[in-house]
Amino acid sequence: MDIYAFPPVAALLDAAYAMLMWLAGALEPLAGSAAAAASVVVLTVLVRALLIPAGIAQAKAEQTRSRLAPRLWELQKRHRRDPERLQRETMKLYADEKASPFAGCLPVLAQAPVVGVVYTLFLHTAIAGHANALLAEHLFDVPLGASLVGTLVAGTATAATWAVFGGIVAVIVVVAEVTRRAFRPQVHAPSGDAGSPGLPGGAAVAKLAGALQFTTAVFALFVPLAAALYLAVTVTWTLVQRLVLRRRYPLAPA
Template identity: 75%
Template sequence: MDLLGFPPIAAILDAAHALLMGLTALLEPLAGSAAAAASVVVLTLIVRAVLIPAGVAQARAEQTRSRLAPKLKALQRRYKGDPERLQRETMKLYADEKASPFAGCLPMLAQAPVVAIVYTLFLHASIAGHANALLTEQLLGVALGTSLAGAVVSGTATAATVAVFAGLLVAIAVVAEVTRRAFRPPVDDSPDASPLAGAAMARLAGALQFTTAVVAMFVPLAAALYLTVTVTWTLGQRLVLRRIYPFAPA
């Protein structure tokens, strides 16, 4: 079964295609041949603006987890030999505080469908039964449907392809490094500490900041552009919200 031909999915893709084409036409007087790329940037900014309340909820959740950290550590010490009791007491603590250990996941979950739609729009020659005009659009001479990995494997990578993707990858890597330094998780290597609070997990969390750069090498240029803008926005938003919702003193 062709999922793209499934009516609800086809309708969503067709609406997204029309939106991007409309934005492209609107931005063409200003952006010229890069109008389609600019429309992806505008789409990203719109999505991130809509998700600002979710970002605020995420910042509040992080602040709550910071405030509850001493109580959680005490529970871990008290029930370290009884995982089931520890889980019950942990959930009770969150319930008493009217908080959730899963709060703040919405921004990441909400963006997944948008990334999937952008990925699909710049991967298929036809959308909802008509030609996909977005595939003819370019950024600095590189088609928005081009992926770096695909171009290298097929031998079609040009200097422009490498240069454009290199610029995006460097930008993502710089944002990832700033994020790693600014939001480095606290390390607790005490004997009764949770394994999730150790130095090894902190290093793993830091390394995960760079996974977006890896993903960007395999997706179409349009999706890589979306990822670059969204990680940059995320960093700026987190820096602002951390000032508004600071962590409790250690």
């Protein structure tokens, strides 16, 4: 069974297709042949604007976790040999503080279906039974439905392909590095434990979190150009938003 032919999914894709086509038409006087690419940028900005309240919730959650970090460290130190007790005490601490260790995950979760829709729109020749005109759109002579890896495998990669994808990946990598440097996880340890590295495994977690910042750049090599463009805009928006909100909701001193 083709899941994209399932009526609710087909209707969702058709609505997203109609929105992008309308945006492309509205932007054509300004963007010319890049109107469809510009419509993806506008869609990304609209989605991220709708998620600003969730971004604020995420910033508040980071602030709460920072404030609770020394107490969490104490719990980890006290109950490290009893994982079940540690989990109970940790959840009790969050409950007492009316907080959640999972608070602020909405922006990440909400992005996944949007990326999936953009990916699908520029992957299939037909949407809801009609021809997909978006596949005829280009950005600097590179089809919005082409991926870098796909063009390399097919032997159709051009200088424009390398330049466009190279520029997008460069933006994502630079943003990832700035994000990694600006938002390194704080290490908290109680006074008197200055020689401790903080929470057990904290250094490894911090390194993993830094490495994960760059997975988006790798992902952008495999998805259609339109989806890669969406990723570049959204990571840039995320960085700027986090910098602004970090000033509004600063973390507790380490």
